Amino acid sequence: MIEKLDQIFLLLRTWLVGFLPARWQAAAGVVLGVVAIIGTYPALFALGTVMERKGLGRMQNRLGPNRVGPFGILQPVADGIKALVKEDVIPSRADKAVHFLAPLLLVVVVFMGFAVLPMGRNMVLVDLDAGLLFFFAMGASTELSVFMAGWSSRNKYSLLGAMRAIAQMISYEVVLLMSSLAVVMISGTLSLPDIVDKQNRYTYGLPHWYAFTPWGFAGLVMFSIAAMAETNRSPFDLPEGESELVAGYFTEYSGFKFALFFLGEYVGMFSIAGLGATLFLGGWTAPFEFLTWVPSWMWFFGKLMVAMCIFIWIRGTLPRLRQDQLMNFAWKFVLPMTLLNLLVAALWRFLGHGWLRWVICWVIVLGAYVLMAQIGMRKRNLGPRRYRYAE
Amino acid sequence: MTPLAAYLMVAAILFAIGLAGALTRRNAILVLIGIELMLNAANLNLVAFWHYGPNPGALTGMMFAIFSIAVAAAEAAVGLGLVISIYRHTRTTDLDQINRMKG
């Protein structure tokens, strides 16, 4: 019974596909999987927008939306209707073809990333041998759509926002890749279902998630920093900073196209949170051995929701980073830490099992972090603010 | 026409297009675009021969193509850096006008 609940989506798919002749069954199965993904994630996006607005509101000591439906749950419906009936304003000098294609490209590319995420036991749409590489390739393609949006609007602010966004995304893409490299090194495979399978063991009831190892914990922290920067989330949201650049690269988009950009951004956040959960937090595995009776897809989506809450929490708490501070942080601090993380992961693998590798690896990770932080803070004289007045 | 010949024809047409672009356009950046197209055509050739060749298990063709992709990216970076540097000096990217060293 529990196994049936765990595999319920697969059983549903086989039952539905059974109505078709045998030649079309494989293709129909894939189409059903695609339809399920396209149906689920926009629904989660709707839930995510409400969670964000209520959460941010509470953190800023105000209520969020609470008029439409109980506790504002139906707010996304109102937002959707607004986005659909708003007039689509295109600047007269804008490049119409490119302006039209940019949100489409973003949404297509972002949804393609879900094809390799294992959302439950045996529940991956395509089990590619180089699945992680495919995911990162799709992530790299989103930058192009950002540029297309910013340039085609023929607007200084859009172009500036697009340039900043691309510079930020390229820098943090390197960090993203390097921090997941340690996981690939230890698991020995680029295929995401296999990475989850390697974490599906329990010792004394505790799971073998990579986040509980020193290099995995450092990797998870750096991966989340890079994930927040990749999706232009605060504190890295200078490209779309509402008080600086109007709305950054999607200033000139209104109505449905803006809704598509918004959808692309949130779904991208879910996608990268899903990848982080798969690589570091064990994907669809349960946290304790006595909880394995809960269906695997519930754990995956639970982890996704927890990651979303952490994104919202950090957005509401930390101030925005300036562009040069952001790039400095990426190239001079996080990237050397990722390289060190690779070294620590290698030491972990070759020091044998036992308490020695735990101690050495934790010491190296924490020691390097403290050392680099001290070096980074040395040249700053933080004292009381001095004012200069105009003469 | 065998599949291998079809892939080779596509690569040859792409190479000719890239060559034509590199030789006829004025803008320095478009010359670099033509060069990238030529490199891509060569990569397609390599992978097609790897797939339809006698020993695909040795991975030679695919490895060659991957190294070629990496080197082409490096060359594009340096080439575009040069174009930007020339633009700063002469305020133009029109190749017909950058002829100070002409005899």
Add this chain to the structure above:
Amino acid sequence: MTVSIPFYILSAITLLGGLAAVTLRNTVHCALALTAAFAGLAMLFLQLDAQFAGFAQILIYIGAVAILVVFAILLTRNAELEATSVFSRTWIAGLAIAAAVFTVLGWAIMQTASRLPEAWPTPQVTVRDIGNALMSRYILPLEIVALLLTAALIGAVIVAMHEKEGTK
């Protein structure tokens, strides 16, 4: 085994993208057409069972080289339309040379088309095989490419850097 419909569609995308990339007037449109050509090529690699090469092509070419080209176009103020013709004065010579090269290549392919192999067993390559090959047989090219990329990185930064004040 004859060529299939996906092959025709993908080669059409690639060739049209390449053609647009060298003939369009607006430079940024050329760069975007180049991206379409890269995408078509990546899918042709996937048709040829070269998964790693295909995904690496998307990641490197579309994710980095296309962005680089676009940045260079914007930094050199080429985004506005040209007043003069976009083709150089000697465009006939260039076209003739390209046509000659294509004739030679096409003739060579057609001559040997009957002698080329029809079909071989499709290779099943895993990423693990590629990793093993990179570490055993291709270790020297790997190290040299690493050196080359470092040199290119430092070189590109130095070439494009602003000159220091006072040396103008």
